[in-house]
Amino acid sequence: MNEELIRKVLAFRQNRNWEQFHNPKDLAISISIESSELLENFQWKSPEEALDLKKDNIADELADVLIYSIYMAETLNISIEELILNKLKKNEVKYPVEKAYGKKDKYTDL
Amino acid sequence: MNEELIRKVLAFRQNRNWEQFHNPKDLAISISIESSELLENFQWKSPEEALDLKKDNIADELADVLIYSIYMAETLNISIEELILNKLKKNEVKYPVEKAYGKKDKYTDL
Amino acid sequence: MNEELIRKVLAFRQNRNWEQFHNPKDLAISISIESSELLENFQWKSPEEALDLKKDNIADELADVLIYSIYMAETLNISIEELILNKLKKNEVKYPVEKAYGKKDKYTDL
Amino acid sequence: MNEELIRKVLAFRQNRNWEQFHNPKDLAISISIESSELLENFQWKSPEEALDLKKDNIADELADVLIYSIYMAETLNISIEELILNKLKKNEVKYPVEKAYGKKDKYTDL
Numbered sequence: 169m170n171e172e173l174i175r176k177v178l179a180f181r182q183n184r185n186w187e188q189f190h191n192p193k194d195l196a197i198s199i200s201i202e203s204s205e206l207l208e209n210f211q212w213k214s215p216e217e218a219l220d221l222k223k224d225n226i227a228d229e230l231a232d233v234l235i236y237s238i239y240m241a242e243t244l245n246i247s248i249e250e251l252i253l254n255k256l257k258k259n260e261v262k263y264p265v266e267k268a269y270g271k272k273d274k275y276t277d278l
Numbered sequence: 279m280n281e282e283l284i285r286k287v288l289a290f291r292q293n294r295n296w297e298q299f300h301n302p303k304d305l306a307i308s309i310s311i312e313s314s315e316l317l318e319n320f321q322w323k324s325p326e327e328a329l330d331l332k333k334d335n336i337a338d339e340l341a342d343v344l345i346y347s348i349y350m351a352e353t354l355n356i357s358i359e360e361l362i363l364n365k366l367k368k369n370e371v372k373y374p375v376e377k378a379y380g381k382k383d384k385y386t387d388l
Numbered sequence: 389m390n391e392e393l394i395r396k397v398l399a400f401r402q403n404r405n406w407e408q409f410h411n412p413k414d415l416a417i418s419i420s421i422e423s424s425e426l427l428e429n430f431q432w433k434s435p436e437e438a439l440d441l442k443k444d445n446i447a448d449e450l451a452d453v454l455i456y457s458i459y460m461a462e463t464l465n466i467s468i469e470e471l472i473l474n475k476l477k478k479n480e481v482k483y484p485v486e487k488a489y490g491k492k493d494k495y496t497d498l
Numbered sequence: 499m500n501e502e503l504i505r506k507v508l509a510f511r512q513n514r515n516w517e518q519f520h521n522p523k524d525l526a527i528s529i530s531i532e533s534s535e536l537l538e539n540f541q542w543k544s545p546e547e548a549l550d551l552k553k554d555n556i557a558d559e560l561a562d563v564l565i566y567s568i569y570m571a572e573t574l575n576i577s578i579e580e581l582i583l584n585k586l587k588k589n590e591v592k593y594p595v596e597k598a599y600g601k602k603d604k605y606t607d608l
Contacts, residue, residue: 169279173359180366184373185380189542192336193325196317197541199343200420203313204534207306211527212492212519215303223354226302230350231365233309233343234358240340244333248344249283255341256290263294270295272432299432307431310530314424321417322409322602382542389499393579400586404593405600412556413545416537419563423533427526435523443574446522450570451585453529453563454578460560464553468564469503475561476510483514490515 169238169248177238195240202232279348279358287348305350312342389458389468397458415460422452499568499578507568525570532562 181187206229209222218226241248262275271278291297316339319332328336351358372385381388401407426449429442438446461468482495491498511517536559539552548556571578592605601608 169358173362176366177362180369183375184378186378186382188380189382191325192329193320193323194542196313196320196336197417197537199340200310200313200317201534201538201541203306203310203343204531207310207527208531210303210306211531212524213303215301219302219354226306226350227354227356227361228365228368230309230347230354231361233313234347234362235365237340237344237347240336244329244337244340246337248279251337251341252283252287252344255338255345256286258338259290265293268294268296270298272296272299304432307427307527311424311428311431314421317417318421321421322414389578393582396586397582400589403595404598406598406602408600409602411545412549413540413543416533416540416556419560420530420533420537423526423530423563427530430523430526433523435521439522439573446526446570447574447576447581448585448588450529450567450574451581453533454567454582455585457560457564457567460556464549464557464560466557468499471557471561472503472507472564475558475565476506478558479510485513488514488516490518492516492519 174238174242174248177235178242180235181239190239190243192240192243195236195243199233199236199240202229202236205229206233284348284352284358287345288352290345291349300349300353302350302353305346305353309343309346309350312339312346315339316343394458394462394468397455398462401459410459410463412460412463415456415463419453419456419460422449422456425449426453504568504572504578507565508572510565511569520569520573522570522573525566525573529563529566529570532559532566535559536563 181190206226209226209229210218213221238248241251244251263278267278268275291300316336319336319339320328323331348358351361354361373388377388378385401410426446429446429449430438433441458468461471464471483498487498488495511520536556539556539559540548543551568578571581574581593608597608598605
């Protein structure tokens with residue numbers, strides 16, 4: 169994620185003096201709530217129907233998940249890039265291509 | 279988020295032939311499940327205690343939220359940057375600085 | 389829910405001296421985590437496939453949701469029956485039969 | 499849970515012809531969404547503050563979790579009582595009193 173974008177997301181809460189509320193436990197709660205609001209767009213619907221009817225709202229709720237995730241990464245003092253690259257490395261081990269190819273099973277069931 | 283990183287995240291699933299499972303409804307379910315696994319690190323703990331004991335796991339689960347969010351953005355065919363900038367603009371309207379400064383209320387209660 | 393069952397669920401935590409951890413915020417977190425573990429059984433699967441492959445685990449995770457819900461009701465000092473009957477009354481108003489019949493829309497969209 | 503209450507909850511959806519939407523995957527999604535709405539009452543708040551300000555809403559969202567759980571139990575064709583008693587038995591094994599007394603750790607860490 170580019171520096172400029174991160175700077176804007178952090179400025180948004182600084183301007184409102186909201187860092188005081190943003191302890192990591194409440195940030196984790198917020199990511200979970202926003203991801204549930206994202207999911208609500210798909211409730212009782214097929215994937216296609218949801219995209220058709222709710223695309224803008226899906227985009228907005230996904231953005232909320234990402235914004236709170238940026239605050240959480242800031243709290244952890246790790247960059248988004250480093251977080252993701254570290255995890256991809258672990259996932260390479262958990263899901264080697266030759267075992268995981270075309271399978272939807274959890275790594276514990278592979 | 280830089281192109282190179284996005285490319286790696288997309289290559290990870292391509293190499294495993296997993297796009298066939300990644301319809302947007304199941305991606306929304308996955309973001310929600312991973313955010314809940316993130317939250318589990320804080321269950322029964324103070325924010326400080328959780329960071330002390332579980333920082334590595336918190337980082338990994340946050341990365342999982344981000345990885346699935348990248349897949350969802352790809353499905354929507356919108357860049358992460360655009361998603362976040364659009365939402366920040368809406369949040370500026372919902373939470374004007376003069377009304378929201380230092381307040382933790384939802385915009386509907388401001 | 390019968391008295392005897394509630395008594396057993398409460399005795400389980402009393403015997404382990406766990407009431408000290410069970411503040412309502414962490415109970416709400418726990419209900420959310422368990423409901424997500426319930427949902428995980430359906431990830432990447434059709435409803436039928438999930439029931440076929442994961443029925444026992446679905447039952448167990450649903451039970452966890454219910455057990456934490458009983459602890460939350462105890463904290464609120466309201467019986468499960470009263471909680472549900474109160475809400476059904478409100479739902480009758482939000483979803484009148486003549487408007488909601490055969491429709492899956494949220495009441496705000498009816 | 500008494501027969502009469504279950505009967506009322508089932509009649510509510512029958513009267514609206516909603517069984518057609520209630521496949522178990524969407525029910526699991528719904529339980530997860532409602533538990534997240536329950537949790538939202540605690541966002542940015544201490545447990546005490548949330549109970550003070552949001553008790554009625556907490557009760558309503560908990561009721562929604564319970565109502566969808568009743569529909570899920572019906573789908574599984576297992577009574578709430580049986581579900582809970584089966585799980586308590588398993589929890590007795592995972593969390594024996596002598597090991598779990600006064601500890602908040604997950605059974606895998608005991």
